[in-house]
Amino acid sequence: MMHGLVLKAALLLGVLPLLQAAHNQRGLTSRADALVASTQAEIHQRFRPRLSREASIYFPSDPRFANATQRWSRFTEGNNAIVVVPASTQDVATAVKMANQLRLPFLAVNGGHGTSSALKTIQRGVSINLRNFKQLQISRDGKSALIGGGANTQEVVNGLAADGKVTATTNGGCTGMIGPALGGGFGRYMGYFGLVLDNIIDMTVVLANGDIKQVSATSNPDLYWGMKGAGMNFGIVTQANFKIYDFPTTHWVYAEFVYADAEHRLDAYFEAVNKINADSSQPKELGTLYSMYAIDPQYSSTDDLDSMAHQTQPIIRLQFSYAGTLEQAQPWLDIFMGLQPTSWWKNDSLLPTEIQPAAGQDIDSPICNRGTTWRLFPLGLKSYNVTANREVYHLFKQFVTEHPEFGGSVVQFENYALQGVRAVDADSTAYPHRDDDILVSFAPVYSPSQTSDTIATDFANRARAMWHAGDAPGRNATAYLNYANGDEGVEAIYGYESWRLERLRGLKGKYDPSNRFRFYNPIVA
16 A cells, blocks of 8 residues: 555656657657656545536646736746636635645746746646736725736726725736736835835735635734835735725826937936935825836937948936826926927826726737746936946947847836825835835846846846946945845845844744745745
């Protein structure tokens, strides 16, 4: 009997890891086919009865498998052997226990937009797809909403708006609601409501051993602290209650400005933004000043007549979002008009549900398309050093000129209103970067290639070194968890205070001693 169990375990542990590779190869032998079929049958026999009828299991041979395992960035695609699509929190717990019994790694997935390099290290994994958890239920008193772990931001924005409500969300419509909240959550309403994580009241969490915990300020409060800022290290959130609010305004003004002669406008542009954000004073209504260096064929291509070499001239593009009327927004618009943009446009009568499509950030926009490689190399700043931004501009120009395959890349500069963020005690959550005023990032975009990976990393780290050298003297380099590439170091991502790191490591030892949650900028490598 024992020999039979060992043989059966060997079959599972030895053959299952080969499922994906085997099914991607031509000319499978009949014996390999038989082994794969046997393993799949074994899993169905052992684990399918433990799942609800509404849950599903996919193997690599299933036509749904490829779509279920495709991520936004090809760089982060690991290797999966099984996809489980649970229909209840108990199903998620069962999937975790199944992976543990099979000694396979697992990863919960919603939008699949994370860019951490740790994601690609999962091998022969169990992908737990949360797409069925899309519920959104507003409480009777209208002060909170129960949101499922599979809901995306656009679904939440539109669902709440139907009842005249809003909460803090990220800007991208296709990103998950809860996943980014576990690492912070930046968006247009930060000035009003803080980070997305600041609005979590309670959550249902599946731990690494499959236990289900209710987590709040009064139930497992230590885990509640850690989930809000480092949650990817501790559990899978299947649903959470969020604070919701009446609309602070029913009108938004959205505008875009292009400065094609960026090299001549760069100094004045960043000096203007520094004045707006002096002493973290960007008004809460001015929800987002999101600008970038980018290549735009309409503006960027020029011929150098001296060398006859084809050059690329990055532009500055600004996306401006203001919560209020055109009359209220006009003084701020005038600042950027005064910089003599090459082109600009505005829409001054947007509803809250229309701001994402206007900015090209809704679920149907190109930014949500999958199949290429996106990477992010972030750094937090106090203010812009104009000299450093000019150095990064020339570095980016060199990057896209010498390596035209990176022509879709951008350099991002993100300014948000911070009143709501600063209103929360910095020690009350695991999120460590409330003192940062600005988020910058070098964002290479390219077709998957190991050679391109190396080139992208080199240029991105050179850019971060330039920014950091120009930051306020004595400041440590910081990296926003949701953007972090993974090479920044634990302190840069989770904070330099020794008490904070000790507390996080203590929580890790308590709730995930085997380090099962290690595929998103892990506290413990």
